[in-house]
Amino acid sequence: MFVCGPTVYDVSHIGHGKSYVAYDIIARYLRKKGYSVFFVLNITDIDDKIINRAKETHEDPLVLSERYAQSFYRDMKDLHVNSISLYAKASDFIPEIVAQIQGLVDKGIAYKIHGGVYYDISKFPEYGKLSRQNLEQLTVHRVDPDPEKRNPGDFVLWKSQKTGEIAWDSPWGKGRPGWHIEDTAITLTYFGATYDLHGGGTELIFPHHEAEIAQAEGLTGKKPLAKYWAHTGLLSIKGQEMHKSLGNFVPIQDAIQRVGTEALRVLYASTHYRSPLDYTEETLVQAASLARRFRRAYDQLQQATGAKSGSNVANDAVKRQVDEARTEFFAAMDDDFNTPRALSAYIRMVGIAEEQGKPLSSESASMLLKAMKELSSILGLLETDSVPRREFLHLVILLNSLRNELRAKREYALSDRIREQMQKVGVIVEDEAK
Numbered sequence: 001m002f003v004c005g006p007t008v009y010d011v012s013h014i015g016h017g018k019s020y021v022a023y024d025i026i027a028r029y030l031r032k033k034g035y036s037v038f039f040v041l042n043i044t045d046i047d048d049k050i051i052n053r054a055k056e057t058h059e060d061p062l063v064l065s066e067r068y069a070q071s072f073y074r075d076m077k078d079l080h081v082n083s084i085s086l087y088a089k090a091s092d093f094i095p096e097i098v099a100q101i102q103g104l105v106d107k108g109i110a111y112k113i114h115g116g117v118y119y120d121i122s123k124f125p126e127y128g129k130l131s132r133q134n135l136e137q138l139t140v141h142r143v144d145p146d147p148e149k150r151n152p153g154d155f156v157l158w159k160s161q162k163t164g165e166i167a168w169d170s171p172w173g174k175g176r177p178g179w180h181i182e183d184t185a186i187t188l189t190y191f192g193a194t195y196d197l198h199g200g201g202t203e204l205i206f207p208h209h210e211a212e213i214a215q216a217e218g219l220t221g222k223k224p225l226a227k228y229w230a231h232t233g234l235l236s237i238k239g240q241e242m243h244k245s246l247g248n249f250v251p252i253q254d255a256i257q258r259v260g261t262e263a264l265r266v267l268y269a270s271t272h273y274r275s276p277l278d279y280t281e282e283t284l285v286q287a288a289s290l291a292r293r294f295r296r297a298y299d300q301l302q303q304a305t306g307a308k309s310g311s312n313v314a315n316d317a318v319k320r321q322v323d324e325a326r327t328e329f330f331a332a333m334d335d336d337f338n339t340p341r342a343l344s345a346y347i348r349m350v351g352i353a354e355e356q357g358k359p360l361s362s363e364s365a366s367m368l369l370k371a372m373k374e375l376s377s378i379l380g381l382l383e384t385d386s387v388p389r390r391e392f393l394h395l396v397i398l399l400n401s402l403r404n405e406l407r408a409k410r411e412y413a414l415s416d417r418i419r420e421q422m423q424k425v426g427v428i429v430e431d432e433a434k
């Protein structure tokens, strides 16, 4: 499984989060079903955007991109995206990229002009098959300034060096790779000519993924490059695209600090991966309250399994309900990874836990807990340990009583700060209205 990763010239935002959490759930689910999944995600660490940003900051572009790559890895870790087997950075694959371009040149599919080496799309009649467009449709609205190109839609494989720009040696002179060739150099290296699943945002279908198909299939003569394509819908904010210039840019870390990883993952899972997601205050609050509800039910179940309650017999009705919810969850995931439906089944399971009144028989509780853990591990929920160690618990109680004293003295600024800090380590304090 290969997924187009970020171009690392800035911190990642919650739109990236939507996409990568979606693929994380897909990979987790496939593994759950018994598939052995080797999941590669590429990092574009050399690109126009990176070079331009590095000029602004007077840095080496590779130093800048390494910094943002590190910040991306941290974002993924904090989002509990733990299914990725390997991150592949483009700059680590220059020899493979050059070899691939050479292969295309040798086959007469690529040609060298002043600006670099280009792919001649007229040599690949199937160009456009993924987006179901024909060559005419693809080129009609593309204005390209380079008159040396054979066809207006020809795309760049190797960019000749411009003065002062970072460059590597190649048979066509100093330069750097085009964007599309990175991915096929990486996938040919790890997977060979054909592999199972290719992911990326919907906006990448054309030209990026069309170009990948043309490069790989044109070179190897084998098809398909990927058996399945899974494209994720974009995230918007109150109907607008997210942009720094619009002031609506939400970095992943900011969102985690505000509502926590679980709420974000609930939010993402509540939309089908193919669908766009409009990020609003209401949807976020809703997701956060669901996440708290899950946690509460989970904690109660954990307590109930330890408690020596009256009945030790698992309730048949409970078992039946749990089985139904579980079956529904898997049926939903089997249907093109329908996470909103799967999430409803999950909520139904949480509902069973909530409904059963107390005390739940410890056997029922452990059955429910087991089922909930299983589904949680697919959605990536409830992964941080929720049973604090005794010492930690004492500290929490102490902090909380100090906070109550502060509130009694109307020292709200300080008490809010304590609450925020507690939230960062996973302790959620809810004040009751007085």
Ligand SMILES: [Zn+2]
Pocket: 003, 004, 005, 183, 200, 208
């Ligand atoms: Zn890509």
